[in-house]
Amino acid sequence: MNERIPILHARNLYKIYEKGEEKVYALDGVDFELYKGEMVAVMGASGSGKSTLLNVLGALDSPTRGGIRIHGKEAKNYHVEPNATKYRSQNIGFVFQNFNLLKDLTVEDNLALPLILKNMGDKVISQKVEEMILLVGLDGRQKHRPVELSGGQQQRVAIARALITSPPVLLADEPTGNLDYNTSIEILEMILKIKESMNQSIIMVTHDPKVATYADRVIFLHDGKLVDEYRKSEKKGHMDEILNKTKKILEG
Numbered sequence: 001m002n003e004r005i006p007i008l009h010a011r012n013l014y015k016i017y018e019k020g021e022e023k024v025y026a027l028d029g030v031d032f033e034l035y036k037g038e039m040v041a042v043m044g045a046s047g048s049g050k051s052t053l054l055n056v057l058g059a060l061d062s063p064t065r066g067g068i069r070i071h072g073k074e075a076k077n078y079h080v081e082p083n084a085t086k087y088r089s090q091n092i093g094f095v096f097q098n099f100n101l102l103k104d105l106t107v108e109d110n111l112a113l114p115l116i117l118k119n120m121g122d123k124v125i126s127q128k129v130e131e132m133i134l135l136v137g138l139d140g141r142q143k144h145r146p147v148e149l150s151g152g153q154q155q156r157v158a159i160a161r162a163l164i165t166s167p168p169v170l171l172a173d174e175p176t177g178n179l180d181y182n183t184s185i186e187i188l189e190m191i192l193k194i195k196e197s198m199n200q201s202i203i204m205v206t207h208d209p210k211v212a213t214y215a216d217r218v219i220f221l222h223d224g225k226l227v228d229e230y231r232k233s234e235k236k237g238h239m240d241e242i243l244n245k246t247k248k249i250l251e252g
């Protein structure tokens with residue numbers, strides 16, 4: 001396998017909204033490569049296009065122009081049904097700020113659902129569900145419903161559900177946005193552990209420079225354009241560098 005082929009390559013993505021005469025370029029020619037095992041944080045001001053980028057990469061939304069290559073192969077019309085459903089189910093796991101669990105289902109049933117949709121057998125399903133429950137530290141909570149869990153626990157379930165089908169790419173939109181500081185750190189540490197043990201590729205949107213310090217690379221969006229990039233360095237003070245870049249971009 002050629003390691004230099006990106007697991008996901010977004011090619012010249014545009015998303016243009018037309019409001020009467022006015023056009024909003026939510027994505028304005030974004031080119032972006034994600035490599036196997038890499039965690040990339042997407043930062044930028046409110047309205048800069050972060051969620052749009054994630055939704056377009058995940059085929060929850062369609063680009064106006066541009067395309068995606070997965071492992072070097074063009075995902076033709078990936079955003080058009082029935083391709084979009086197949087693209088998502090083969091390639092993408094999603095985690096959202098609001099957890100988006102099914103409230104009437106128990107933890108284990110929430111986790112089983114993506115596998116049921118893939119027509120897996122009962123035995124494999126219970127095995128995988130149990131594995132993921134242990135991985136995210138929710139043993140003993142199998143029969144709980146989402147309302148019976150804390151925010152952090154709900155996000156653990158959501159992360160387990162996103163990863164249970166072993167998708168090549170995990171897309172997370174502000175995964176710690178609804179959590180307090182300590183819980184956010186716990187969740188990020190868990191994501192990092194999973195990234196390292198499973199070599200999981202991750203794209204994570206965040207407002208928070210502290211969250212971005214967990215990433216191998218930080219990209220900055222401004223008005224739908226990728227305007228800067230920062231690679232994690234081992235030296236002390238890279239948090240300050242991310243903060244400085246964020247400030248510079250926010251101040252235009």
Ligand SMILES: Nc1ncnc2c1ncn2[C@@H]1O[C@H](COP(=O)(O)OP(=O)(O)OP(=O)(O)O)[C@@H](O)[C@H]1O
Pocket residue numbers: 017024025026044045046047048049050051052053
């Ligand atoms: N359905 C839509 N119709 C029209 N304009 C939209 C639509 N969705 C998003 N936009 C516009 O696209 C731009 C990018 O929005 P997006 O939600 O991607 O921003 P964001 O960076 O995720 O912001 P936030 O940090 O507030 O979540 C904004 O100007 C927004 O108003």
Ligand SMILES: [Mg+2]
Pocket residue numbers: 050051052
């Ligand atoms: Mg957003």
